[in-house]
Amino acid sequence: MSTGTQVFSSSRVGTVMGMTLIRVDPAQVAPVGPGEYDDAFTVLRTVTYPWTEEQPDPRLRGFLLQGSDRMRLYLDREDDTDVVAADVRPSGALTALLAALPSLIDERERAVPGDADDPHCSRLVDLTGW
Template identity: 80%
Template structure:
């Protein structure tokens, strides 16, 4: 059965759940995962942002747009480990991409990946160990928190953008937060804060990955 957008949204959330554990682990070329962006609907893609460990400048970052539908079976969606393997392969040395596949988004270089030309790098010993430890410490469940994390973007010193949606609603709301603030209180209040329309940043926010943006950096 062809995946619905609900299926795509769930898989984007699964990918964000896995890749957030890898923001401190360098990729083969020394760059780091800086974000997971939910591609605008109805695209069956996810955008993985990579760049230097400490940067907030968009022109230092690359967003890799990775199709979630697999080559062998378009009715199947690539899993989080598949996406991580592709990202590692893409960041394993110099690659040349056709200009037709390169653009920009939010000031970042956007590369539309052809999965046929990016065989996933296989898991290593540490990946297998991580899978065991993560499963014991944080068992993987079908039930997602509400609001559900669909993605994130590390924007620079003490600033991060969260992409979330609500239960049974795949409409993405972005929230800019300060990690050094009061994270425990913020997380507790987030379900109600994202419903407060008056917090919406007015005008064109230049972010196609969400329907609206709220600013919680001073909360």
């Protein structure tokens, strides 16, 4: 977070391991509201680090932000080289969507062949309205 140029007294400036350290008083820093991509970060964190100790299935191979409220997740499974792209809305019902994601991307009737403009997937599943 940056609050602009400030002048600090020498009592608040020091060094740690050769780097400049400025001690900040949290009471004097204005709180910042939610950012534009906080929901997208929640999606990525949940898909990458599920609540179980097992490996995520499906695995996140990559992602593409397509605006402030649309992102494409590239997913695959350990035993399958098929990459599925799932378009999601980060502001939507994330808990339900992320819990159902493994079964939703396997439903062949939801999928369309990969987009010619996107060579990174073999199937595309639009979950923006889910």
